[in-house]
Amino acid sequence: MENQEFIDILHRLVDRGLELGAEYIDVRYEDTVNNRIFMRKGIMEAVTHNRRRGLAIRCIVNGAWGLSSTEVFEWDSLLTALKSAVDMAKASAPARTKRVKLADAEVHRDNVSSSVKIKSTEVDPGEKIKLVLEANDRIKEYGGVIKDSQITYGDVCYRKMFISSEGAEIGIEGFRTIFYVSITAGEAGVLSPAYEVIGGTMGFELFKGDRHLEVAKTASERAIRLLKASLPKGGLATVVLDNRLLGLIVHEAFGHTAEADLVITGDVLTGKIGKKIASDLVTIVDDPGPEHAYGWIPYDDEGVKARRVVIVENGVLKEYMQSRETASILGMNVTGNARAQDYRYAPIVRMRNTYMMPGDWKPEEIIAETKEGYYLKGSMGGQADMNGEFMFVVQEAWRIENGELKEPYRGVTVSGNALDVLMSVDAVGNDLKIDSPGTCGKFQLAPVDGGGPHIRCKIIVGGRR
Numbered sequence: 001m002e003n004q005e006f007i008d009i010l011h012r013l014v015d016r017g018l019e020l021g022a023e024y025i026d027v028r029y030e031d032t033v034n035n036r037i038f039m040r041k042g043i044m045e046a047v048t049h050n051r052r053r054g055l056a057i058r059c060i061v062n063g064a065w066g067l068s069s070t071e072v073f074e075w076d077s078l079l080t081a082l083k084s085a086v087d088m089a090k091a092s093a094p095a096r097t098k099r100v101k102l103a104d105a106e107v108h109r110d111n112v113s114s115s116v117k118i119k120s121t122e123v124d125p126g127e128k129i130k131l132v133l134e135a136n137d138r139i140k141e142y143g144g145v146i147k148d149s150q151i152t153y154g155d156v157c158y159r160k161m162f163i164s165s166e167g168a169e170i171g172i173e174g175f176r177t178i179f180y181v182s183i184t185a186g187e188a189g190v191l192s193p194a195y196e197v198i199g200g201t202m203g204f205e206l207f208k209g210d211r212h213l214e215v216a217k218t219a220s221e222r223a224i225r226l227l228k229a230s231l232p233k234g235g236l237a238t239v240v241l242d243n244r245l246l247g248l249i250v251h252e253a254f255g256h257t258a259e260a261d262l263v264i265t266g267d268v269l270t271g272k273i274g275k276k277i278a279s280d281l282v283t284i285v286d287d288p289g290p291e292h293a294y295g296w297i298p299y300d301d302e303g304v305k306a307r308r309v310v311i312v313e314n315g316v317l318k319e320y321m322q323s324r325e326t327a328s329i330l331g332m333n334v335t336g337n338a339r340a341q342d343y344r345y346a347p348i349v350r351m352r353n354t355y356m357m358p359g360d361w362k363p364e365e366i367i368a369e370t371k372e373g374y375y376l377k378g379s380m381g382g383q384a385d386m387n388g389e390f391m392f393v394v395q396e397a398w399r400i401e402n403g404e405l406k407e408p409y410r411g412v413t414v415s416g417n418a419l420d421v422l423m424s425v426d427a428v429g430n431d432l433k434i435d436s437p438g439t440c441g442k443f444q445l446a447p448v449d450g451g452g453p454h455i456r457c458k459i460i461v462g463g464r465r
Helices: 004-019 075-095 125-140 211-228 243-258 260-265 324-330 363-368 418-423
Strands: 024-040 043-061 064-070 109-113 146-164 169-187 190-200 235-241 284-287 309-313 353-356 372-384 389-401 404-409 413-417 438-440 446-452 455-462
Touching (some): 004 024, 004 075, 125 146, 146 211, 190 389, 211 389, 243 260, 243 353, 243 372, 260 324, 363 404
Antiparallel strands (some): 024 043, 146 169, 235 455, 284 353
16 A cells, blocks of 8 residues: 555645645545456457556535546645646536535545455566467467457556545555457358356456356357357347346446435436336346456445445335445445546446346246246446436347247347336246456446346347248
8 A cells, every 4th residue: 555654745735735624524545457468369459557646625515526637646736636626516516406425434544455466567478478379279260260359358446545624544456457359250241249247346366267268259259150150030039138237237227327426416216216126026226246257346436345235125225325425415324336447537336346136036937937938148348327217239049939949149239128028027037147357438437247147038139920
């Protein structure tokens, strides 16, 4: 963590902000090191290393926010940034119709580090490049049917220090590592895309057991397998969703509607606390853990100790995800969901690791007990809105007939309303997986994770007419 002399300077800065008239002030220092390797079609297109250090100063003056940031740490520059934040708050105060208030939050003094066996940032760059080259060699084994391939390796080490006028002093050290392979297979004028990803709040141990080769193999074989697949008949259907596709729906189509800043502006969950919005079998949480999940955060960027938020319990809406400001507006408890992309941004309400809790069914039993429908696996992305309406592209689909998987399908989409889908759930698997590492782009970028078990529900499947 940072040395005591620097921490003392940050405390002095907070004290000076109070002298300038701030009712509240916090300082966020961040030091982040990123490494990235990107290969496309066997050509190494980028091998980058960068470090970014900076400081955010956020204050409330006359009931209004002010924010300023700097990457220069001399005292005069810090004072200039502080005065800018105070001046911005003063200037914006007359335009506010309501004064900013913060919900109560326990004040912490703590130092936390994520559990890592092999720090990726300390591994020789040649070892990282070797992973990408080996994955590319595995892809080449499949021959000319592979028309495009993209391999991305990334790791990050970050240190944060949060200090507030309420007495908080929190240091966090974290590590994330990710490996992503995207494949496009092509034959007879048909193109078939697929991807696979692994990642987490961990170090180079992520690649134990040649997992990078398994990622390349899985993505390649999926893309090739689907070349000869046909399009399904479209319409409302009974479907079994795998862990990752469920995770995407839970995050994109449902999770954002439970973020309190969007609830306040008006979305599909506004005013529905205590009401039944899903099947009795559905419990959905947003969690700062587990420890190795990609969206791990022990404290949020307001110094609030992060806790599990039970958004839906047995089908009933229980809670929203909150910042201190939204919790004050709604008269609710803080949750530790205020996150900023980095020191250049103000924290906003963001998910961390969002997933559905497991049930009692074995995944194979869900399929065996399905007379007619589809088994849908993975996603290639899509879109959703504040009303819970969504459309996602499915990576892989199989027709289910009398409890057995029949022919595969490609080019499948799913659409509908998240609440309708959650209300239709009639089987929930016991195979919880949180393995969908990625970056969420709600106004700012933030690392997140998610998933769930296999479930059975009804959804609109897009295909041929």
